[in-house]
Amino acid sequence: MNQDLLKEIMAERIKTCRKNHVPKMTQIELAKKLGVDKALMSKYENPKYPDMPPHRVLNQIGDIFEVSLDYLNGRVDDPHTTLSEYIEQVSRANKMIGMSFSEEELKSLDQQKIDKIIQYMRDQVNLALSESSSKTNSTKF
Structure with a gap:
């Protein structure tokens, strides 16, 4: 999978997890939980931003939303399957x-x-x- 497609999938899945979370979570709330600023959180959800979240941040996102890293990385479509x-x-x-x-x-x-x-x-x-x-x-x- 090429980097642009991977970034697009990852950005969309992070955004989807955040918006589908109960209760719905804002970028600011997620940024605080991850220990990053809101601007960087916004970039993680923007497929045009060239950098992907570091592994530490992806692990935290997976833990917060209870989804697998394979899902966030676009390797599987079921959020709960590795x-x-x-x-x-x-x-x-x-x-x-x-x-x-x-x-x-x-x-x-x-x-x-x-x-x-x-x-x-x-x-x-x-x-x-x-x-x-x-x-x-x-x-x-």
């Missing part, structure tokens, strides 16, 4: 549809690519099943 957990879920799904990838192979891919592979395989299984069903039905007549 990449390792996602890979484990995918591995179980792969076994059910007869796919086999090593953990190293899956770690080299992002969630969108993994999802595309799974969807392709499911489509192929469904196609094979429908073709098999069509052949069975055509031989009955």
